[in-house]
Amino acid sequence: MMTAVPYKIYLSEKELPKNWYNLKAVMKELPPPPLHPATLKPCTEDDLKPVFCTKLVQQEMNTKDKYIEIPQGLMDFYKMIRPSPLIRAYNLENMLDTPAEIYYKFEGTNTSGSHKLNSAAAQVYYAKEQGITRLTTETGAGQWGTALAMACAYYGIDLTVYMVKISSQQKPYRKAVIETYGGKVVPSPSDTTEAGRKILADMPGTGGSLGCAISEAIEMALKTENCRYVLGSVLDHVLLHQSIIGEETKVACEKYGIVPDVIIGCMGGGSNFGGLIAPFMGDRIAGKNNIRFIGIEPASCPSLTRGKYAYDFGDTGKTTPLMKMYTLGSGFIPSPSHAGGLRYHGMRPILSKLSDDGYLEAATVTQTKAFEAATTFARCEGILPAPESSHALYAAIDEAKKCKEAGEKKTIIFGLSGTGYFDLSAYMSYNDGSMKDYIPTDEELEKGFATLPKVE
Amino acid sequence: MMTAVPYKIYLSEKELPKNWYNLKAVMKELPPPPLHPATLKPCTEDDLKPVFCTKLVQQEMNTKDKYIEIPQGLMDFYKMIRPSPLIRAYNLENMLDTPAEIYYKFEGTNTSGSHKLNSAAAQVYYAKEQGITRLTTETGAGQWGTALAMACAYYGIDLTVYMVKISSQQKPYRKAVIETYGGKVVPSPSDTTEAGRKILADMPGTGGSLGCAISEAIEMALKTENCRYVLGSVLDHVLLHQSIIGEETKVACEKYGIVPDVIIGCMGGGSNFGGLIAPFMGDRIAGKNNIRFIGIEPASCPSLTRGKYAYDFGDTGKTTPLMKMYTLGSGFIPSPSHAGGLRYHGMRPILSKLSDDGYLEAATVTQTKAFEAATTFARCEGILPAPESSHALYAAIDEAKKCKEAGEKKTIIFGLSGTGYFDLSAYMSYNDGSMKDYIPTDEELEKGFATLPKVE
Numbered sequence: 001m002m003t004a005v006p007y008k009i010y011l012s013e014k015e016l017p018k019n020w021y022n023l024k025a026v027m028k029e030l031p032p033p034p035l036h037p038a039t040l041k042p043c044t045e046d047d048l049k050p051v052f053c054t055k056l057v058q059q060e061m062n063t064k065d066k067y068i069e070i071p072q073g074l075m076d077f078y079k080m081i082r083p084s085p086l087i088r089a090y091n092l093e094n095m096l097d098t099p100a101e102i103y104y105k106f107e108g109t110n111t112s113g114s115h116k117l118n119s120a121a122a123q124v125y126y127a128k129e130q131g132i133t134r135l136t137t138e139t140g141a142g143q144w145g146t147a148l149a150m151a152c153a154y155y156g157i158d159l160t161v162y163m164v165k166i167s168s169q170q171k172p173y174r175k176a177v178i179e180t181y182g183g184k185v186v187p188s189p190s191d192t193t194e195a196g197r198k199i200l201a202d203m204p205g206t207g208g209s210l211g212c213a214i215s216e217a218i219e220m221a222l223k224t225e226n227c228r229y230v231l232g233s234v235l236d237h238v239l240l241h242q243s244i245i246g247e248e249t250k251v252a253c254e255k256y257g258i259v260p261d262v263i264i265g266c267m268g269g270g271s272n273f274g275g276l277i278a279p280f281m282g283d284r285i286a287g288k289n290n291i292r293f294i295g296i297e298p299a300s301c302p303s304l305t306r307g308k309y310a311y312d313f314g315d316t317g318k319t320t321p322l323m324k325m326y327t328l329g330s331g332f333i334p335s336p337s338h339a340g341g342l343r344y345h346g347m348r349p350i351l352s353k354l355s356d357d358g359y360l361e362a363a364t365v366t367q368t369k370a371f372e373a374a375t376t377f378a379r380c381e382g383i384l385p386a387p388e389s390s391h392a393l394y395a396a397i398d399e400a401k402k403c404k405e406a407g408e409k410k411t412i413i414f415g416l417s418g419t420g421y422f423d424l425s426a427y428m429s430y431n432d433g434s435m436k437d438y439i440p441t442d443e444e445l446e447k448g449f450a451t452l453p454k455v456e
Numbered sequence: 457m458m459t460a461v462p463y464k465i466y467l468s469e470k471e472l473p474k475n476w477y478n479l480k481a482v483m484k485e486l487p488p489p490p491l492h493p494a495t496l497k498p499c500t501e502d503d504l505k506p507v508f509c510t511k512l513v514q515q516e517m518n519t520k521d522k523y524i525e526i527p528q529g530l531m532d533f534y535k536m537i538r539p540s541p542l543i544r545a546y547n548l549e550n551m552l553d554t555p556a557e558i559y560y561k562f563e564g565t566n567t568s569g570s571h572k573l574n575s576a577a578a579q580v581y582y583a584k585e586q587g588i589t590r591l592t593t594e595t596g597a598g599q600w601g602t603a604l605a606m607a608c609a610y611y612g613i614d615l616t617v618y619m620v621k622i623s624s625q626q627k628p629y630r631k632a633v634i635e636t637y638g639g640k641v642v643p644s645p646s647d648t649t650e651a652g653r654k655i656l657a658d659m660p661g662t663g664g665s666l667g668c669a670i671s672e673a674i675e676m677a678l679k680t681e682n683c684r685y686v687l688g689s690v691l692d693h694v695l696l697h698q699s700i701i702g703e704e705t706k707v708a709c710e711k712y713g714i715v716p717d718v719i720i721g722c723m724g725g726g727s728n729f730g731g732l733i734a735p736f737m738g739d740r741i742a743g744k745n746n747i748r749f750i751g752i753e754p755a756s757c758p759s760l761t762r763g764k765y766a767y768d769f770g771d772t773g774k775t776t777p778l779m780k781m782y783t784l785g786s787g788f789i790p791s792p793s794h795a796g797g798l799r800y801h802g803m804r805p806i807l808s809k810l811s812d813d814g815y816l817e818a819a820t821v822t823q824t825k826a827f828e829a830a831t832t833f834a835r836c837e838g839i840l841p842a843p844e845s846s847h848a849l850y851a852a853i854d855e856a857k858k859c860k861e862a863g864e865k866k867t868i869i870f871g872l873s874g875t876g877y878f879d880l881s882a883y884m885s886y887n888d889g890s891m892k893d894y895i896p897t898d899e900e901l902e903k904g905f906a907t908l909p910k911v912e
Contacts, residue, residue, distance in 0.1 A: 006469035007535040013462035080465040080547065080838050091536065091610070107563050110841045111875070116532050153835035154547070173880035179842065180831055180883050315647055378610035382536050384567045384633065411664050419567070424629035 007090060009252045011083040017247035018039070018075070019067035020240045023274070023350055026066055028356065031136055031154065031349035033253040034321035035311065040455060043321045045402075051218060051229050055126040059237040068240065074125040077154060081110045081166030085254040091380040093400070100403035102396060103258065104247050104416040105276060111177075112147035114341075114386065115272045115417030118233050120147035120242035123230045124155045134158040134227040136220045138188065138213030140167055141340035142174030143418065144232035149183035162188040162216045174422060188213040195219050200223055211316030218319070233269035234314050234348050242275025249413065250279045251373030258411060262399055265415035266391040267295040267304065267362070268342035269353040272417040273392075277349040284359060294361045294399075295351065298370075299336040300438040303327055303347045304355055304362040306445060308346050311455040312346055320321065322455060325352040328440075331451025335438035337367050339387040341418075345448065365391045366437040369404065371430035373397050386418035439445075463546060465708045467539040473703035474531070475523035476696045479730070479806055482738040486814065490777035491767065496911060499777045507674060507828045509684050511582040515693040517743075522738070524696065533610060537566040537573055538700065539770055539838030542708040542869075547836040549856070555748040557723065558852060559714065560872040561705050561732060562839065567633075568603035570797075570842065570874030571728045572688050575697035576603035579686045580611045590683040592676045594644065594669030596623055597796040599874065600688035605639035610620075618644040618672045622663030630878060644669040650651040651675050667772035674775070689725035690770050690804050698731025705869065706735045714867060716747055721871035722847040723751040723760065723818070723891035724798035726807040729848075730842040730872040736892060738756055740815060750817045751807065754826075756894040757790035759783055760811055760818040762901060767911040768802055781808040784896075787907025791894035792883030793823050795843040797874075811812035821847045822893040827886040829853050830876065842874035843882050 024030060033042035035234040048057045059068065070078065089102040107115035127135055135157055139145030145161040152159040161178055165187040168175050175185050189196040195215040199206060206212075216233075221229035232238060253260065263280060264274030273295050283289045297305055304326045314320035324412045327346035328334075334343045347355070354360045367387065374390035376397070377383070385393055396414040404409050420427060429435045439447075480486060489498035504513045515524065521784055526534065545558040563571035591613055593602030601617040608615040617634055621643040624631050631641050644664045645652040651671040655662060662668075670687075677685035690692060709716065719736060721729030729751050739745045753761055760782045768783040770776035782789075783802035790799040803811070810816045823843065831848035832853070833839070841849055852870040859866050876883060885891045896904075 008469070010466040013464070077838075078544075090532075109638060111834070111838055150838055154838065172884070176880040176884045176887065179838065179887050180834055378567070378606075378636055379638060382533075382567055382606055382610065384636065424632040428628070429631045431632065431635050 005088050005256045005258065006258055007088055009086040009256060011248055011251055013079055015076065016083060016392060017251065017252055019069050021243040021247055021282060022062060022066055022068055022240055023278050023281060024063045024236065025070050026285055027353070028285060030063055030351065031353040032324040034323050035455065037313070037319065037322055040322070050063050050222060052131050053123065053126045053132060053228050054130045055130065055239045056123060059234045060235060060255070066310045071125065071218045074122055075127065077121045077151070078244070083248050084109055084245070086249055089381055092377060096397065096400050096404065098400040098404040099407060100400040100407070101411045102400055105245060105270070105413065106416045107245060108369060108386065108416065108419035112143060112150055114147070115245060115275065117150060118244050119232060119238045119271070120144070120151040120402050122241040124148065124151035124157055127157055127228055128155045132157065132226055132228050134160070134224055135230050136160045136162065136217040136227060137232070138162045138210060138217045142167060142171050142178070142343065145183065146174060146177050147232070148230065149178040149181035150424060152183060152444045153181040156164050159183040160220060161185050162190070162213040164208040164210055164213050171422070176314040185211065188216050190216060192216070195283060203371050209316065214315050215352050235383060236350060239274040239350060240349065242271045243278035245261055245272070245275040245415065246278040246280060246382050249276065251294045255301050260413045261410040262292045262294060263413045264294045264392050264395050264399065266342060266417060267297050267347060268344045268388065270295070270348040272415055274348065274351055276415040281354065281359065287437035292361060293359065293405065294363060294395060296395045297362060297364045298337055298339050298342045298391060299364040300337045300440065301328070301343050302364050303345060304352070305364050307347070308449055309352060309395045311354055312451050312452055314346065323349045325349045326355065327452070328445060328447035329451040332448025335440070337438065338423060339367060339370070339391060341388040342391065348357060363395060365394045366439070368430065368435050369435050370394050371427070371435065383416070384420040385416055386420045387423050389415065461544050461712045461714065464532065465542040465712060467707055469535055469543065471707055472534065472539060473700060475525050477523055477699040477703055477734045478518060478522055478696055478740060480519045480692065482741055483809070484741060485809065486519055487809040488573045488780040490779050491911065493648070493769070493775065496778070506678060507685050509579065509582045509586050509588060511586065512579060512693045515696055516691055527581065530578055533577045533581065533607070534700070535861065536542055539704050540565055540701070542602070542705055545837055548833060551836050552856050553861065554856040554860040555863065555865040556856040557865070557867045558856055559869045561701060561869065562872045563728070564872065564875035568599060568606055569877055570599050570603070571698060571701060571731065572600050572603035572706055573606060574602070574700050574745050575688060575727065576607040576693045578697040580604065580607035580613055583613055583684055584611045588613065588682055588684050590616070590680055591686050592616045592673040592683060593686050594618045594666060594673045596620050596666050598623060598627050598634070598878065599797065600723055601639065602630060602633050602686070604686065605634040605637035608639060609637040615639040616676060617641050618646070619670040620644060620664040620666055622667050641803060644672050646672060649675045652670050665772065670771050671773045671775060687809065687868065689695040689727050692806060694727050695806060696729040696803065700728045701728070701731040701871070702734040702736060705732065708857035715776060716869045717866040718748045718750060718868045720750045720752060720848050720851050720855065721869065722798060722873060723753050723803060723807070724800045724844065726751070726804040728871055730804065730807055732871040737815060748817060749815065750819060750851060752851045753818060753820045754793055754847060755822045756793045756797050756896065757784070757799050758820050759801060760808070761820050764801070764905055764908065765808060765812055766908050768908055770802065778909060779805045781805045782811065784901060785907040785909070787905035788904025791896070794879060794892065795823060795826065796846060797844040798847065819851060821850045822895070824886065824891050824893050827883070827891065828848050838874040839872070841872055842876045843879050845871065845873045
C-alpha cells in the first residue's frame with residue numbers, strides 16, 4: 001500500500017539526487033547555437049573561458065551527458081541548504097473545494113530566500129576548484145547577490161557585487177545581508193570601471209540599470225587577476241544546476257505515488273521553471289508521460305507569449321553572444337513591476353525551443369492577480385510567497401478551479417520559487433490598493449522588436 | 457548500527473509528538489502561585505477567565521498531567537509549520553576545529569520567523585473552539601503579532617494588534633506582514649482605549665511602550681463582545697506549547713543516538729528555552745540524565761544572573777498578577793538592544809524556580825559578541841540568525857572552544873529560535889561598527905529593585 005502523503009515531504013539525505021539532469025542531452029532537436037556578437041559564428045569554449053570558469057563553460061556546451069555528477073564538495077553545501085520540501089497544499093485544496101491535488105516545491109527555506117542559491121553554490125564551487133580567488137557579478141533586486149555572497153563566504157572566495165544603484169538605495173537590507181556574508185557591494189554605475197565612468201559622465205544622475213551593472217561586472221572580471229564573472233540566469237549551465245529542484249520533486253513523487261498531470265512555474269529567464277520540469281520533460285520527450293508544462297509570465301513582460309523567436313542579445317548593453325530565443329527585443333524596457341525577477345526581455349533558448357516544438361505552454365498573469373493569489377495562499381498555507389512565484393501560484397489556483405468545474409481530479413505541481421520576505425513594499429502597495437498593472441500595447445512591443453539585431 | 461547523523465534531521469509526520477510536555481507535573485517543588493494584584497491571594501481560574509480563553513486558563517493551572525494532548529485541529533496546523541529541523545553544525549565544528557558535536561534546533565523556517573507561532577496557533581485554536589470571534593494582543597518588534605496574524609487567518613478569527621507606535625513606524629514591513637494576514641494594526645498609544653487616551657493626554661508625543669500596548673489590548677478585550685486577550689510569553693501555558701520544540705528534539709536525538717551533555721538557549725521570558733529543555737529537564741529531575749542546562753541572557757537585561765528572586769508584576773503597568781520570579785523590578789527599563797525579544801525585566805516563574813533549585817545555569821553575553829558569533833555562523837552554516845538566538849549561539853561556540861582546549865568530546869545542543877531577516881538594521885549597525893554594548897551598573901539595578909512590590 002502506498003503511504004499517505006504527508007503535508008510536507010522532505011527527502012532524507014540519502015535520497016538526495018547525486019546528478020544534475022541535462023535537458024540538452026535528451027532534446028530531439030537542440031536550440032540553434034549561440035553566436036559570437038562580432039563574428040556571428042557559433043561561440044566556442046575559448047570565446048567564453050576568459051569570462052566564465054572553465055568547468056561551467058564545459059557544462060554550457062555539454063549536449064551528450066544526460067546526467068552530470070554533482071561533485072562531493074558541492075554536495076556538502078547542498079546537504080546544508082537542501083532538500084527543499086514538496087508540500088501538499090491540503091489547506092488550499094480545502095479552501096478551493098477542488099477535487100484536484102495541489103503540490104508545491106518550495107525553494108524559499110534557505111537564507112537567500114530563493115532557488116538562486118542552487119546555481120550560486122555550484123558556480124562558486126567550480127571557481128574554487130579552478131583556483132579562482134575573486135568573482136564579480138551584478139544584482140538587481142538582490143536575490144542573486146545574496147545567494148552568491150552566501151556561497152562565496154562558505155568557499156572563501158572574494159566577491160564584488162555591482163548592485164543597480166537605485167536598488168542599493170531602495171533595498172538597504174539586501175545590501176546588509178550581502179555585506180554580512182562578506183561580499184563587497186558597489187552601487188552601479190560606479191567609477192571603478194570604464195563602462196561605469198562613461199555612463200556617469202553621460203548621465204550623472206542615473207539610478208543605473210541591470211545592463212550597466214553587467215557591463216561593469218564583466219569588465220572588472222576581465223581586468224582583475226584570477227577573477228571570473230558569474231551569472232545567475234539565462235545560461236544553460238544555470239538551468240543544469242537548477243535541475244536539482246525537479247529531480248528532488250521526481251524522487252518525492254515516485255516515493256509517494258504522485259503522478260502529476262500539470263506542472264506550473266513562473267518564468268523570467270526560466271531557470272527556476274526549467275529546473276523544476278527538467279527530468280519530467282525528459283520523460284515527456286521520451287514518450288513516458290503526457291504532462292502539461294505551463295510557464296507563467298508577467299503580463300508586463302510576455303516574451304514567450306507575445307515575443308518573436310529570433311536571435312537576440314542577452315543583455316540590453318548588446319555585449320553577450322546572440323541567442324535564438326523568444327524575445328521582446330533587448331531594447332524592450334518592461335514597465336515597473338514588483339516581480340523584478342521576471343522582468344527579462346527574452347526566454348532562455350532551451351525553453352524557447354521546447355515551446356517552439358510544442359512541449360511547453362505559456363500564459364500571462366497580471367501582478368494584482370498574482371498578489372491576490374499570494375494573499376489567499378499566505379492565509380491558508382502559512383507561507384508568504386515571492387511576487388515572482390505568485391504568478392505560478394495564480395495559475396495553479398486557476399487550474400484547480402477548472403478541475404472543480406469539470407469535476408476532474410488532476411494532480412497539479414507548481415514551483416514556489418521564493419519567499420516574499422524582501423518584497424514587503426510590494427505587499428504594502430497591494431494592501432493599500434495602489435498597485436497597478438501594466439500590459440504593453442502592440443505598438444510598444446513593435447518598438448522592442450525594432451531593436452532586434454539583423455542575423456541572416 | 458546507528459545511522460550516521462545527517463546534516464539536517466527532519467522528523468516524518470508520523471514521528472511528530474502528539475502531546476505537549478507539562479514541566480509543572482514533574483517538578484519536585486512547584487513555583488509559588490501567582491497572586492491577585494488587589495487581594496494578594498493566589499489567583500483562581502475565575503480571576504483569569506474574563507481575560508484569557510478557558511482552556512488556556514486550565515492549562516495554566518494544570519500541575520498534574522505530564523502530557524497534554526495536542527488536539528487534532530491544531531495538529532493540522534502543526535503539520536503545516538513543523539517539524540523544525542535539528543541540524544548538525546558540521547561546518548561550524550570544522551571551523552572551530554573542536555572535538556565537540558554541535559546541534560541546533562532551528563525554529564526560523566516558518567513565515568513568522570520564530571518559535572512564537574507554536575503558541576500562537578495553540579491559543580487561536582482554543583479561542584476558536586470556545587466560540588471566541590475576536591482576539592487582541594500587543595506586539596513590540598512584531599514577531600508575536602506576525603505569528604498571531606498567521607494563526608488568526610488560518611482559523612478565521614479577527615485580530616487587533618496594538619503595536620508599540622515607534623515600532624510600527626520603524627518596522628513598516630512587520631506591519632505589512634500582519635496586514636497581509638488580515639490583522640488590524642493599531643499604533644499604541646491610541647484613542648481606541650481609556651488607557652491609550654490617558655497616555656496620549658499626559659504624553660502627546662510618546663512613541664509608546666509594551667506596557668501601554670498590553671494595557672490597551674487587555675482593555676479592548678474586556679470591553680469587546682466575544683473577545684479575549686492573548687499573550688506570547690511569560691505564562692505557563694505558553695511554555696507548555698513551546699515544549700513541542702524539546703519533544704521533537706528528543707525524538708530526533710533518540711532516533712540518531714545523540715546524547716546531549718549541554719543544552720543552551722537564549723532567555724527573554726524563557727518560552728523558547730523552557731520549551732527546548734522541557735522533556736530533557738523532566739528526565740534530569742527524575743535522575744535519568746545529567747545534562748547541563750544553560751540559559752543565556754543579554755548583558756543589558758540580566759534577570760536570572762543579577763536579579764532578585766521575589767514577587768513582582770509581569771508588566772511595567774503593574775496590572776498583571778504578581779509572580780515569584782527572578783526579576784530586575786518591573787520598573788527596570790533595559791537599555792536599547794537589538795535583541796528586543798530578550799528585553800524583559802523578569803524570568804518566568806518555572807525557570808526561576810528551576811534555577812533556584814540548582815537545575816539551571818545562567819550566563820550573559822553582550823550584543824556585539826552575539827553579532828560576532830552570528831556573522832561567523834551565517835558564513836559557515838548558511839543561516840542568518842536572529843539577534844536573540846545569537847546569544848545562545850555565542851555560548852555554544854564558547855562551550856565548543858572549551859572542549860577543544862580540554863580535548864573533550866561533548867555533545868552540545870542549542871536553540872536557534874529565529875531568523876534575522878527582520879533585524880537587518882541591527883546587522884547594519886554591527887557591520888558599520890556603530891553597535892554599542894550596555895551593562896547596567898549596580899546602581900541602575902538598585903533603582904529597578906526599588907520598584908519591587910512589598911509582599912509579605
